[in-house]
Amino acid sequence: MAVTGCPQFVMARSVTCSTSGLMCVLVTLTLVEASIRIPKVYYRRHGSGFQTLSAYKWSSKWILFFQSIGVASGTIVSAFRWFTAAQLKCSDIGRKSFKNELKIENYWNQRLKDWRESSLPFQVRHHKWKKSFHDVRRLLLNCCLGVQILLVWASKLVLLISASFFHHIKRLKIFVIGASDDTGGSESGGDAQLDLTRYVLLLQGEPGIPRKTLKNIWNEVDKMMEKGKRQKPIHLIELLHKSNNFNGVREFDNNRVPSLHSQEPPNSWSLPVVTLTCIAIALPNVSNDNANHLVRCVGEGLTLLKLIDKILDKNGALAVIRNAADVVWVGVDLNCKWQDKDLHKIRLHSRTSKKILEELSNEAERTVKQFLREVNDFLMDNPLNWPVKIMAANSMYRISRTILLASGDKETDERLFDHLSVMIADILAASLTNLPRVITMKCHHNSQKERQKSVRNAALLLGETEEILQILQQREMPSLDHDEAAYIDEWRTFIEDDNGNSLASILSIGSEAQQSNEEHVAIELHS
Structure with missing residues (x-):
């Protein structure tokens, strides 16, 4: 057509x-x-x-x-x-x-x-x-x-x-x-x-x-689909196999962490993933091979996450948060740095993961509080007007504090790294459940001049993500409508209000994840 x-x-x-x-x-x-x-x-x-x-x-x-x-x-x-x-x-x-x-x-x-x-x-x-x-x-x-x-x-x-x-x-x-x-x-x-x-x-x-x-x-x-199959994200697929449910969508942030501002900025799919990756690769006693492999997996996932965020965020309300995630990821991917802080040096100078989490949390807290003290403009009362650096610092503060509250001193570095990897995989999996809708929307491009190119890109994307969709078909899906499923905050609200009826009960970071895979619900391609 x-x-x-x-x-x-x-x-x-x-x-x-x-x-x-x-x-x-x-x-x-x-x-x-x-x-x-x-x-x-x-x-x-x-x-x-x-x-x-x-x-x-x-x-x-x-x-x-x-x-x-x-x-x-x-x-x-x-x-x-x-x-x-x-x-x-x-x-x-x-x-x-x-x-x-x-x-x-x-x-x-x-x-x-x-x-x-x-x-x-x-x-x-x-x-x-x-x-x-x-x-x-x-x-x-x-x-x-x-x-x-x-x-x-x-x-x-x-x-x-x-x-x-x-x-x-x-x-x-x-x-x-x-x-x-x-x-x-x-x-x-x-x-x-x-x-x-x-x-x-x-x-x-x-x-x-x-x-x-x-x-x-x-x-x-x-041919476009076959081309997509040849360049499928193999590292991302490997990471998704570690996820059995969507618990990480809730676990990355805890409401008990005190806010640094009266209004909390909304979350996008990509910023929590980038922040969790920064924390994971900064942990001591984690091999460089495991850290580099996680970076490759997340890099492939972020490509799809940015596409999902851009297409489903019709009003562009989360554009500044996507920009913050993109800026932080450039530093992590190229120089292994977060906010000009070398994560390799932090790993070498700190003996325990708890100290690393405290150091990252304190640095992020100082950055946000200093910004709020120096800026008295009433426009900055809206977090969506914050600079990308402050957005990223606020995310690091909340997530690192959440991990400290959940893990305590009982977690080994390797075990904590594995739990953070699973949490990242859960968030990626939840976001990628929007792929069928994204592919369909690309086929329904309004501009006649761009429609043919958009359909080709949709066929290429379908080929790239075919195996991912097969993995997600084996998951128990929450009963969210399309508009709600596009945002991570809607997922968190649903999981918190669900009380374990539609999804598995939420487990803490220090507990073993035991999820039954006996029942599967297919992901539908909605037109």
């Missing part, structure tokens, strides 16, 4: 474009005739060779050569369009009267009629001049309408004559038309069971589109 409704594709199927193809063929034949005639008229024998009589001398050969290349390259596609349109029209011969065949559809001149009947685009105070301008414009548009109708009528006549010519040749069995699919013939095998014609957007009065063209469009979608 996106391809057949594309303006370029629609123009290529129009009768005027088909007629231009015939004109290109005639121009090519004229050039061929000139190529045969020129040597006889402008060349004479001189000794053992030929001498040109043209004022351009030897360059005339090259001029003719390059003109031939240009005409040939411009004619091939146009000629195929004319031939395909005539061949397709050939199967429609006899179904309509001659008058109906040459009938001009409304879409050819409706815009000109609307302009003719509309008011003047500029202000004229004098009534006499205003009427004169309107009459002149009406006269010009009537002339344009006449020319438009004449061109379309002539194009339809040329196409009808071409189709009738092919039709009579076919009946006399002088010209055998190959590729019976292009004339509307039935397909064999598995293709006969796949009817794509009901998804095609046709012009008014258009007989149809060749099946071979439809198959090429279908195959293009398949």
Whole structure:
């Protein structure tokens, strides 16, 4: 539907474009005739060779050569369009009267009629001049309408004559038309069971589109999906296998942590994930391989999270929070730094994970409080107006304090790292449940110019995330509607109010996660 409704594709199927193809063929034949005639008229024998009589001398050969290349390259596609349109029209011969065949559809001149009947685009105070301008414009548009109708009528006549010519040749069995699919013939095998014609957007009065063209469009979608499968996020998929439920969505923040401001900024999907990753890779006694692997997993996940946040956050209310997560992640991914603090040095200088959490929490708290003391602007009372650095610091303060409250001194560094990894996987999994809706929304792009590209990207995304969707099909899903499921705060509210009826009971960080996987609810692709 996106391809057949594309303006370029629609123009290529129009009768005027088909007629231009015939004109290109005639121009090519004229050039061929000139190529045969020129040597006889402008060349004479001189000794053992030929001498040109043209004022351009030897360059005339090259001029003719390059003109031939240009005409040939411009004619091939146009000629195929004319031939395909005539061949397709050939199967429609006899179904309509001659008058109906040459009938001009409304879409050819409706815009000109609307302009003719509309008011003047500029202000004229004098009534006499205003009427004169309107009459002149009406006269010009009537002339344009006449020319438009004449061109379309002539194009339809040329196409009808071409189709009738092919039709009579076919009946006399002088010209055998190959590729019976292009004339509307039935397909064999598995293709006969796949009817794509009901998804095609046709012009008014258009007989149809060749099946071979439809198959090429279908195959293009398949190729995009196969390309997506080849570049699937394997590290992210490995991390998602660690998640058995969505408990991490609730556990990353605790309401018992005192707020640094009267209003708490809302959460996005990406900022808690980035903050938890910073804490995890800063823990002591964690191998560099495990830390680097977590960074790779989260990097692949953030690519999808940013896409989900951007598409589902229609009002752009969380844009500043997404920017904060993006800025922090650049420092983590490239330099292993959070807010200019080297996480490797923090790991080396601290002996316990508790001290690291306290250091990160205290630093974040100082950053936010200093900002609030120095800024007295009433606009800053709204957390969404805070700079990205303050947003990130507030997130670090709350999450690190939450982990301190939950873990205490009982957790080893390796065990805490594993629990943080699972928490990150839970948040990623909850966010990725929005993928079906995101893919569907990309297919429903409003702009005609961007719709075809958007559908290709949707097919590519579907191929990349096919295995992720299969993993999520095995999860018990909360009964959230689409609008609520797009935001992490709505998830947290639902889980806190759920009391364990729809999801597994929430476990603390220090407890063992035991989740039954006996019942699975499939993720539906909503249109």
